Amino acid sequence: MRVRGSMRALVSDARAAFAVPAVWLGLFGSVLIVVGSFTPASLPPDSELPYFIGLGLLQTGVGRAVAAAAVLLGMASLLLAWVAMRPGRHGVRGGVPRATWWLWSLPMLVAPPLFSRDAYSYAAQGLLVSRGMDPYSTGPISVPGPFADQVDPMWLFTSAPYGPLALRTQQLVVELSFDNAYFAAVAMRVPAFMSMALIAALLPRMTERVGVSVEPARWIGIANPLILIHLVGGAHNDAMAIALIVAAMLLAFDGRxxxxxxxxxxxxxxxxxxxxxxxxxxxxxxxxxxxxxxxxxxxxxxxxxxxxxxxxxxxxxxxxxxxxxxxxxxxxxxxxxxxxxxxxxxxxxxxxxxxxxxxGLGWGWVESLSVPLMARSILSPSTVVGSIGQIIMLGLGSSAETAQIPLDTARACGMAIMAIGLIWTTLWLAPRRPTLSVVTAFVIFVACGSVVHAWYMIPVFVLLGLVPFSERTYTVAMWVIAVLGVYAAFDSALGNGSITIAVTLVAALVLRMRARGVLPLPANLRARLAGQHRHAHIEQSQKVG
Incomplete structure (x- = not known):
């Protein structure tokens, strides 16, 4: 009876969602992203899958450009649909439909890993554990064959930096996938999707506990395209961690x-x-x-x-x-x-x-925490500043060792600021504003970290709706999410060698969103541009006269 009742509720939620045009637009965008992902940029090397499903054209040069356009347009559709459902000034009547997140996620379940190849690494690490190897002392290269072939070359020789439960989950997924490398990577979405379902179930309950409206939380913490493309589409470990964070907060509020x-x-x-x-x-x-x-x-x-x-x-x-x-x-x-x-x-x-x-996997992850530092993250302020200093030093003729000093110094400063910020958050903010403190802690971690990926920011967005922020704060968050979504699509286009079409479509996306008024310019910039326009109009009138 419970299963039948749950199915009826899902069908009812889906019908309510389909009555909202923005949900259809977002679903269309999700499908476009999935279709555009079947290229060598996302698939394992020499994959025959696109030819079996009628997408062989996307493996050619022209086809990859078309795929890049599909991903960019799909991302634009998702973002536009999401912004159109914003509670308040731009919101739809009745709020964000509860089924929005899973309707937009369903197409992603059959796609290759989206906007990251981490799921392929998860599969290889799961195979390592399944074969009794230590994932904290060896890398995917130790399991040569299909599993290692689909891993990003940067991580072939590196050990796993993840916690023990993540690795045991990866092992379970691999073993249930009958050692099929590609299917194991795609199946990493199963725990990620389950985690999103848990977030969708618990976050509204948490809003009741802390006394805030559920609609902002559902909009920015559940139906958020950035969350869906990275947690469900990218199948990242962060999904289960975030779901358990929300559960832990709920339990703590109830005194457990x-x-x-x-x-x-x-x-x-x-x-x-x-x-x-x-x-x-x-x-x-x-x-x-x-x-x-x-x-x-x-x-x-x-x-x-x-x-x-x-x-x-x-x-x-x-x-x-x-x-x-x-x-x-x-x-x-x-x-x-x-x-x-x-x-x-x-x-x-x-x-x-x-x-x-x-x-039973030990504490080897402690030594592996430096593995992510191998990547230069352009989303990390300290790494960007340090890299600029490094480039300048190299341009002045310094040795590689000397040029490394600005990067190491900038990262060390970032870590020091992070430590100070987290101490302040723990001792001063947490007893006064517990919910705000956890959001602040993750903001500090992202802003000061040496390595930052877009999905590192997802805990901030999931928990943001639990704090009664101003409309301006939500507008800033909306801009950040839009930029990170476009960045992910742009990066995918680069992977397909489609830089020109990427630039063109990003510009078209910005203009389209500006025309619809869903991404308004800041007031001071708007006034400045209006002043420049009036000045140019006066000069033109004087010339004509």
Whole structure:
């Protein structure tokens, strides 16, 4: 009966979604992205799959240009559809349909790994574990054949930097895929899709707990195209980690200390950076302890329903500016908060150690954390600044060793700023604004990290809707998401050798979005351009006169 009821609910949600034109536009965009992905840029070398499904033309030079155009236009359609459903000024009546995320995701389930080849590495690492090898001491090159052939050459000789649960999950997927290399990589989407379903189920419940509207959270944290193309399309480990972070926050808000600690430890088993969310757990649990103490302190020990409700309301963090805000009765004292935070940290790390022991893969990932640094990330501010300094030093005739100093220095400065920011977030912000603190922690991690990929920013967007930000903040986030989406499509076009068509279509996308008013220019820039236009018009009139 439950299964039948769930199916009816899914059908009902799908019908409601299809009544919204923007959902059709996004679905069209998703299909275009999938069709455009069947090129050598996304497929294993010498793959015959496109010829079996009638897309052999996309393997030619002209076909790859067409595929690049399809991906860019598909991304544009997804972004336009998503922006059109923005709650508030640009929102559709009734909010974002609940089925939007899975309707847009379904076509991606059959595509090659999208916008990243990490899923191929996951498959090779899963095979390593399945064969009893240590993925923390050897790379995909140790399993020559189809699994190694489809891995990005940069990562062939590198060990795995992922947590033990991620590797055991990859092993399970490989074994259930009957050792088929390509199918194993595509099947990495199964846990990713399940994770998205968990996020879609838990995030609305979390909005009820923290007292914010569900619509912004559903728009930016679930139906977000950037989240779908990277978590479902790219099948990244981050999907399960983020889903477990949301679950841990929900459990902590409800006062379940051990369950929340275990859940965040499990999240770290997929992506170690999930431990950043401990700040929210500590804040929620400390605020709950304050509420419990105030209830006990009532003189007769039996507060009325009204008194209990008034005290329980202090569990909700206040809104508005953090600095200069009036005293919040729910904010714990520093000693009390540090005690709770220490307990959360000890329990979570201890349970993570237990999970690591049970998985039987050891702690080799610690030494592998430097593996991602092999890639030069143009999304990392510190790496960009350091690389510019390195180029200048090389241009001045410095040796390679000397020219490396600016890069190392910039990255070290970024890490130092990150450490200071995380300490401030943990000790000052978390007891006052637990939900805001976890968003801030991930923003600091991304802004100061030496390596940044677009999917590293996804925890920020998933959790952003849990904080009552201003319209301006959501507009900035929308711009960032649009830029990162276009960047992913542009990078895909480069992989197909279609730089000209990429530039042309990106320009067309920007103009189209400007014409529809869904990506407005900042007011100061708009005024400046209007002033320049009036000045040019006056000069032209004077010449004619």
């Amino acid at each position: 200390f051990w369950f929340s600690s275990f859940t965040i430890a499990a999240a770290a088993g997929y992506k170690q950076t999930a431990l950043l969310a401990m700040v929210a757990l500590a804040g929620y649990l400390a605020r709950r302890a304050v509420v419990a103490r105030r209830i006990r302190e009532i003189s007769d020990g039996t507060p009325s329903c009204e008194e209990r409700a008034a005290i329980e309301a202090n569990r909700h963090e206040p809104t508005g500016p953090v600095r200069g805000a009036p005293h919040d009765p729910g904010t714990p004292g520093m000693v009390e908060y540090i005690r709770v935070a220490a307990a959360v940290g000890t329990a979570s790390i201890g349970l993570f150690a237990l999970i690591t022991f049970v998985c």
